[in-house]
Amino acid sequence: MMALTLSMTIDFAFMMRQTNPENSIATDIPTVQAAEQEGCCLDTGVNQCVPTTKTQCPGKFYTGYPFDCSNVPECTPKTCIPNETSQACIRSKTVAECNAIHGTALSEDLETIEQCQTGCCIIAKGMKAEVLQKRQCQQLSLDLTKSLDEMQFLPDIKSQVECKKAGSPTDIVCCVLGGGNCKYGYREECTNESGKAIPLQGGEYCRDVKECAVTSQAKQGCGTRTGTEFNIYWFDSQGNQEEPVADCGYPEKICKIDAKNQSPYCADTMCYFDNLEQQVMTNEPPKVTTEKIESKLLTGTSQCYNFYTHYGVQDMYGKSTGLQNEILHCTLGVTEIQGLGPDRNLLCKNGNTTDPQDLLHANEFNNSWQRCSSCGKGGIPVVQQIGNIVGPFPPLGGMIANAVTTSCDRNTCENALGECVYMNKFPGGSNTNWFFIKSVVSCFPKYTPGTNSMGTNTTYCSQCYGGIDDVWSLCKEQQCEGLGDCEFKHFYKNGWIGTLMTILLLWTSYSVGRFVWMPVDCLIYTIPGMGAPAGTKFGDSAEYNKCFKQVRPKNFYFLMFKWPYDLYKLIQKNPVLGAIIGGGTALTLGGILKSAIGSYSAPTQ
Amino acid sequence: MKIQQNPQNSEKNPYFCSPEKSSVFQNFYKSLFLEKSMIKRGRKGQVTIIIIIAVIIIAVALLTYFLWPQISSLFMNEQQSQRFLASQAEPLRQAVSDCVEEVSLDGFQKIGLQGGYYDLTGIRTLNYMDNDFAVVLFKDSTKRRINKLPSFSQLGQQYSTFLEKEGNTKIDACLNNLNSFKRVMTIEAGARTITPIFYEDSVSLIINWPMKLTKNDVVQNINQKGAELQIPLGALQKVASDIVDCDVQISCKFTGSNWDAYTWNNPYTLRYVNKQALNIDGSRRVFLLESIPYRTTEQPFKFYFAEDLS
Numbered sequence: 001m002m003a004l005t006l007s008m009t010i011d012f013a014f015m016m017r018q019t020n021p022e023n024s025i026a027t028d029i030p031t032v033q034a035a036e037q038e039g040c041c042l043d044t045g046v047n048q049c050v051p052t053t054k055t056q057c058p059g060k061f062y063t064g065y066p067f068d069c070s071n072v073p074e075c076t077p078k079t080c081i082p083n084e085t086s087q088a089c090i091r092s093k094t095v096a097e098c099n100a101i102h103g104t105a106l107s108e109d110l111e112t113i114e115q116c117q118t119g120c121c122i123i124a125k126g127m128k129a130e131v132l133q134k135r136q137c138q139q140l141s142l143d144l145t146k147s148l149d150e151m152q153f154l155p156d157i158k159s160q161v162e163c164k165k166a167g168s169p170t171d172i173v174c175c176v177l178g179g180g181n182c183k184y185g186y187r188e189e190c191t192n193e194s195g196k197a198i199p200l201q202g203g204e205y206c207r208d209v210k211e212c213a214v215t216s217q218a219k220q221g222c223g224t225r226t227g228t229e230f231n232i233y234w235f236d237s238q239g240n241q242e243e244p245v246a247d248c249g250y251p252e253k254i255c256k257i258d259a260k261n262q263s264p265y266c267a268d269t270m271c272y273f274d275n276l277e278q279q280v281m282t283n284e285p286p287k288v289t290t291e292k293i294e295s296k297l298l299t300g301t302s303q304c305y306n307f308y309t310h311y312g313v314q315d316m317y318g319k320s321t322g323l324q325n326e327i328l329h330c331t332l333g334v335t336e337i338q339g340l341g342p343d344r345n346l347l348c349k350n351g352n353t354t355d356p357q358d359l360l361h362a363n364e365f366n367n368s369w370q371r372c373s374s375c376g377k378g379g380i381p382v383v384q385q386i387g388n389i390v391g392p393f394p395p396l397g398g399m400i401a402n403a404v405t406t407s408c409d410r411n412t413c414e415n416a417l418g419e420c421v422y423m424n425k426f427p428g429g430s431n432t433n434w435f436f437i438k439s440v441v442s443c444f445p446k447y448t449p450g451t452n453s454m455g456t457n458t459t460y461c462s463q464c465y466g467g468i469d470d471v472w473s474l475c476k477e478q479q480c481e482g483l484g485d486c487e488f489k490h491f492y493k494n495g496w497i498g499t500l501m502t503i504l505l506l507w508t509s510y511s512v513g514r515f516v517w518m519p520v521d522c523l524i525y526t527i528p529g530m531g532a533p534a535g536t537k538f539g540d541s542a543e544y545n546k547c548f549k550q551v552r553p554k555n556f557y558f559l560m561f562k563w564p565y566d567l568y569k570l571i572q573k574n575p576v577l578g579a580i581i582g583g584g585t586a587l588t589l590g591g592i593l594k595s596a597i598g599s600y601s602a603p604t605q
Numbered sequence: 606m607k608i609q610q611n612p613q614n615s616e617k618n619p620y621f622c623s624p625e626k627s628s629v630f631q632n633f634y635k636s637l638f639l640e641k642s643m644i645k646r647g648r649k650g651q652v653t654i655i656i657i658i659a660v661i662i663i664a665v666a667l668l669t670y671f672l673w674p675q676i677s678s679l680f681m682n683e684q685q686s687q688r689f690l691a692s693q694a695e696p697l698r699q700a701v702s703d704c705v706e707e708v709s710l711d712g713f714q715k716i717g718l719q720g721g722y723y724d725l726t727g728i729r730t731l732n733y734m735d736n737d738f739a740v741v742l743f744k745d746s747t748k749r750r751i752n753k754l755p756s757f758s759q760l761g762q763q764y765s766t767f768l769e770k771e772g773n774t775k776i777d778a779c780l781n782n783l784n785s786f787k788r789v790m791t792i793e794a795g796a797r798t799i800t801p802i803f804y805e806d807s808v809s810l811i812i813n814w815p816m817k818l819t820k821n822d823v824v825q826n827i828n829q830k831g832a833e834l835q836i837p838l839g840a841l842q843k844v845a846s847d848i849v850d851c852d853v854q855i856s857c858k859f860t861g862s863n864w865d866a867y868t869w870n871n872p873y874t875l876r877y878v879n880k881q882a883l884n885i886d887g888s889r890r891v892f893l894l895e896s897i898p899y900r901t902t903e904q905p906f907k908f909y910f911a912e913d914l915s
Contacts, residue, residue, distance in 0.1 A: 041727060046766045049751075050727020070745035077751050082758060088846070092752040092853045101758040131870075159870040229873060256876065257899040300869035302861065324884070327861060331868045334879050334897070338860065341884030363861035366887070 037061075040069035048096035049075035069094075078105040079113065085139040088132075089116035119155035120163035124188035129167025129226045131160050145192050161250070168227040173197040174206040174240075180213030182206040184240035185225070205242045214238050220245055222255035222264050230254045232264045251299055254332055269299040271330035278306045281446055294360065297330035302338075302362045304328075304348035308447065324450070327362045340364055343450040347419070367447055372420035375443035376408030387438070401438035413443035421446045522547035686823035690790060694818060694827050697786050704779035705799060705812055706832040711775075712767040713808065713836055713906075720910035721755035721842065723763040723770075728753065731889060731911040738891050738911035742849050754849045754910065757803050757842065764801050773797070791819040805839040805874070837896045840874055841908040844894055847871075852912055888915040 041050055041057035049069045054061055062072050069075040073095070080090040080098035090098075091110050098105040110116045114134060121137030122129045124146050132140065134153055141151040157163050175183040175190035175197055183195065184206045190197040198209050207216040215237035223233045225241055230250040234242040248255050248266035256267040277290045288309050297303060307323040325348040327338040340346040346364045378384070387405030413422040425440045523539065525531040525547040532543040571579070681689065716723050720739030729740035741754040755763060776797075783792055797814040812829035819825075847867065851857040859867070860882075868875060877897040884890045894908040 044724070044726050046724045046762055047722075047727050052727045056726055066746040068746050070747045070749070075745075077749055080756075082756060084758065087757055090752060090756060090846075091850050092750055093756075094751060097753075097759070100762075101756060160873045161870075164873075250872070254872065254876065259898045259900060259903060262901060299872070300865050302865050327864075329864055329868065331875055331880075332872060336864075336880055336882075338864065338882040339884055341886050341890075343884075343886045345887035346884060359865075361862045361865050 037063055038067045039063035040067065040072050040075065042072070042074055042096050043100065048100050049094040074099075078107055079110045079116070080105055081113070081116070081135075085135050086143075088136060089113065117155050118158060119153050120157035120166055122152040122154070122163070122167035124150045124186060125171060126167045126169030126226050127186045127188045129163050131158060131163050144188075146188065150188070164227040164229070169225065172225075173199055174204075174209045174212065176209065176211045180211070182209060182212035182214060182238060182240060184242075203243070205236070206238070206240045207236055207242065212238075214240065217242060220264050222257060232266065267333050269330075269333045271297045271299075271328070271333060271335045273297075273328070273335075276305070278304060279308050280306070281308065293328075297328070298359060299330050299332050301359045302327050302329040303360055304350050304362045306348055325364075327364065341450070344369075344447055345449065347447055366418075367445070367449060368418040369420075369445035369447065369449045371417045372413065372443045372445050375413045375417055375420065375422075376406055376441065378406045379404070398438045405438070407438070408441050408443050417443065419446045420444065519548075681821055683821070683823055686821040687825070690818050690820050690823060690825040693786065693790060694825060697783070697792075697816070697818075698827065698830050700780060700786075701812065701814065701829050702832045704776050705810060705829075706834060708772055708775045708779060709764075709799070709801075709808075709810055709832065710834055710836070712764060712772055713834065713838065716760070716763055716767065717836075717838065717841070717906055717908045720908070721760055721763065721845075723767040729913065731885065731891065731913060733883065733885055733891050733911070738909055740913045741845075741910045742852055742912040742914070744914055750853045750855075750914070752849055752853050754845055755842075756846075757839075760803065760838070760842065761801055764799075768799060789820075793817040793819070803839045803842070805843070806835075806837045806877075808834040808836055808838050810834065835900050835903040836906040837877065838906065838908070840878055841894050841896060841906065843874060844871075844878055844880065845892070845908055845910060848892060849910075849912070852914070886915075889913045 037054045038051065039054065039057075040062045041052040041059060042048060042062070043059035044050060044052065044056060045058055049072065051068050052061075054063075062069075064071065075094045075096060077092040077094055078098065080093035080101075081104045082088075082090070082098075083102035083104075089110055090103075093103075093105070095105040106113065115138075117134050118131060119134065119137075120129065121132045121134075121140065123137070123141050123144055127144065127146075128140060130137075130140075134155075137151060137153050138148060141148055152167075154163075154166060157166060169186050171187045172185065173187045173190055175185060175193060175195035177183060177193060177195045183189070183193070187197050196211075198211075200208070205216075206212045207214050217234040218237040219235050220232055221235055223229050223231050223241060223244075228241070228244075231247050232245040232255050234245055236242055245264075246266060251269055253266040254269050255264050257264055273293055273295055275295075276293050278293050279288050280291055281288060293305060294303050304325065305328050306325040309323070324342045324344065325340045325346065327340065327348050329336040329338060340348060345367050347367050348362050348364055350360065350362050383404045384406070387401035387403075408422070410422040413420045420443045423442045423444070425442060522544050526536055526540045526543045527538050528534065528536060531547075532540070536543045712723065719725060720741045722728055722739050725739060729743060730737040731740055732738075739753075742750065742752060744750055783794070786792060793816065795815040795817075797812070800811045800813070802809040802811065810832040812831055814829045816827050817824060818827060848859045851859045851863060857863065877899055879895045879897055881893045882890055883893070889912065891911045892909065896903075896906040898905055
């Protein structure tokens with residue numbers, strides 16, 4: 001009665017939701033024809049909790065966003081205990097589906113329900129020994145007309161092999177059924193069949209029992225008694241197992257039946273790979289090399305079989321659309337392939353995890369290529385951006401950038417973030433940051449993501465920058481192609497737009513550099529003969545400030561063209577200082593010019 | 606002698622001689638014509654008789670052929686009728702079993718390719734390599750993982766739907782509505798139900814289709830023998846269930862070491878099972894399970910399904 005009342009209440013509540021616009025789940029959805037209405041069908045007659053249209057649903061139909069049954073109470077996933085005890089408990093089944101098979105839906109996790117625990121089921125001292133759930137074990141015992149007292153359940157054993165070993169029978173008899181018919185097996189089985197159990201000594205079989213009209217060694221086959229299934233045995237004319245023919249020696253070999261001639265044989269459980277090679281990636285320098293994979297695998301082990309570039313290409317960033325990492329599993333002599341996907345979001349690595357026998361296992365791991373571009377990012381965005389603008393221009397630009405921006409270093413890029421490659425593009429070398437200049441560095445994916453990983457959004461190619469790269473468009477070809485199916489292009493080769501971009505970049509980089517050099521300019525100004533009134537001492541603060549406030553800003557654009565003359569005069573007066581300032585300027589401008597006319601990244605056409 | 610046409614009679618009888626010529630000839634030719642027509646009439650009559658006799662013979666033969674069972678039964682006594690029915694019962698049962706087996710094999714193959722589903726109404730599918738795979742594990746909009754792999758009970762329901770939609774019609778067509786048996790006896794067939802029982806290495810079909818066979822007032826009631834399909838659907842469903850059971854848990858994924866551990870722990874189940882997995886991307890993949898035949902006439906059986914945890 002309570003269930004009925006509750007059910008009616010729920011139904012009424014949903015009716016309210018359907019008919020009362022104020023209580024409707026989705027009031028802003030336009031009215032549509034009833035026949036086309038989408039929603040959740042509780043039962044189509046054969047499928048439960050499925051999104052359908054009203055016309056496809058003979059049973060209860062629930063409307064309202066999100067239409068996928070997630071808001072219907074009967075479609076909540078729970079642990080399902082089927083009515084038939086021969087069937088296993090099922091995890092995460094919807095309540096409606098569970099009800100459809102007359103099961104019971106419980107909120108508890110499967111492991112916490114005693115009858116759903118998995119373990120080794122031994123019945124009647126080895127008559128049967130299988131890995132089952134406890135409820136299935138109980139039912140099997142009853143099916144074999146055995147009481148539950150004759151059932152042994154070992155929850156710690158999950159392996160079929162170990163279970164068979166634990167359940168190896170000791171009390172084997174020849175069961176005389178009468179009329180010359182006999183059955184080799186367990187005493188318990190004989191009791192069931194109302195036969196006469198004749199005990200057998202070692203090496204004796206039904207052929208040695210005079211009541212049995214059997215022909216010995218009539219055919220060969222894989223063993224049928226518990227624990228003998230993996231070896232080859234003789235069978236008499238009535239199908240009773242006799243002495244062994246061959247011990248196949250599991251796990252190296254296992255008894256199988258040949259489908260064509262129905263004869264048993266010891267099948268090799270190992271898998272063989274002759275002269276197969278896979279590709280591996282190195283960081284220093286980023287490069288693809290090949291290596292041979294293990295030539296043989298034991299059953300129950302696995303190894304990687306990876307590809308990144310098409311055949312013969314050693315360049316790490318050769319085009320590799322469609323190639324993927326794979327795990328090769330060996331299962332009883334058969335190689336099973338697990339492809340990890342051409343999007344390369346998942347990659348394969350060889351290495352043992354927790355195998356006590358220290359066998360080879362390959363495992364997948366996330367590429368996490370998206371994290372690489374976060375290296376060097378952070379802090380207050382405006383401040384970060386200013387630092388990125390002035391960073392390549394020593395000395396002040398570098399000092400400002402180092403002070404206010406975060407940096408990307410090799411350790412962060414290649415270790416903390418994951419599978420990424422660190423590249424110092426300017427001024428190069430291994431140092432991330434010098435005191436007077438902030439290095440132009442990039443951190444980009446080591447394993448090029450596949451096209452699918454970017455979906456239909458190809459703008460990731462345009463993110464060929466990080467940190468200072470963002471501002472100064474310093475994309476390198478390797479970096480570009482490392483982002484995915486992207487193509488490296490030169491601005492100046494891209495028609496009039498490219499030419500305009502190139503000029504703009506040149507002017508911008510020179511302008512910023514010139515602006516950043518203003519403090520040094522004004523310092524030069526205080527050098528006698530370089531602009532300040534006669535008698536001014538080098539570094540005079542009054543003249544320095546005057547320069548800043550009055551002279552330089554007014555003539556900023558003029559000064560940008562006069563600055564080389566100033567430098568020339570400085571070198572004449574003080575060669576060392578001139579060389580330092582001039583050399584630094586040349587490096588900065590040279591690097592920027594070189595990269596600025598170089599690079600942008602776009603999806604491959 | 607020239608024969609001249611009589612202008613008056615030329616249309617009627619161009620060969621009629623001129624009466625002026627000779628009455629002898631008139632009589633001769635007159636008599637000749639009459640004889641000819643008489644001969645013609647005589648020949649026509651013979652042919653007609655022959656045709657009639659042939660038709661009669663053919664009709665009798667056809668009637669004999671079609672009515673022989675009724676005719677012969679007139680001469681059967683009760684014992685002979687019983688023996689006759691007994692001799693027909695077994696071929697009838699065998700024919701039913703063979704047809705059910707043949708049609709059901711097709712049905713289960715379709716069910717296997719669709720992750721255990723015959724009716725895909727409302728079931729999500731993933732398209733990969735131009736094939737649609739039924740999604741048996743997915744996340745709903747609240748990120749809960751839902752297990753939609755059919756249990757054995759649900760497999761039985763899917764098979765029943767198959768029978769309802771097309772299987773029963775195909776079985777009847779295969780049996781030709783029992784017409785060949787109905788020629789020799791009267792058959793009253795009851796309602797037909799077919800119940801599958803899934804074993805690890807086969808599917809048993811229990812065919813409940815009572816029939817009343819009658820011959821000359823002698824009645825024999827029979828029911829059908831079962832059919833056995835050499836398809837290890839039980840083993841494949843168990844492997845699929847173990848895979849989904851792992852992947853439905855956040856802390857487990859059927860890959861790498863877990864895949865290997867499953868092989869190590871379940872060699873008996875996997876002895877004749879091959880499995881492959883294809884990732885569409887990091888969260889969606891397709892499993893292809895296939896049996897390895899080890900019995901004569903056994904064909905590989907396929908069980909394909911997909912998981913979408915995006």
